[in-house]
Amino acid sequence: FCRREANAAMLSNYEYTLKYLSKTPCAHQNPDTVKEFLTAMLPHKLTKAEKLQLLNHRPQTAVEIQLMVEESEERLTEEQIDELIQKVTDVLPGDPQKEANASADPEMETDQ
Structure with a gap:
């Protein structure tokens, strides 16, 4: 019985986790995307946990990167942070509906 x-x-717990993940940016990823992302991250010397954070949250601002990368101020230059943001947005798919809404009304901010 136990x-x-x-x-x-x-x-x-599994169902709850799947439900939660379906509402995050990682819901739009597949194994090929993850592999491409991890390959793109190799030059950045990030920890596994930091890569996972970036993968799960798809940061789009320097502040988000700073929250996910430990001691980012000491480890990354502004150019490296910009490069990370560019790679994240280039490789990882965003929410198609949010992106469609954003392109339809560029002045309207979307929830992150």
């Missing part, structure tokens, strides 16, 4: 409850709890 095993069944444990399995039900795991399934509930």
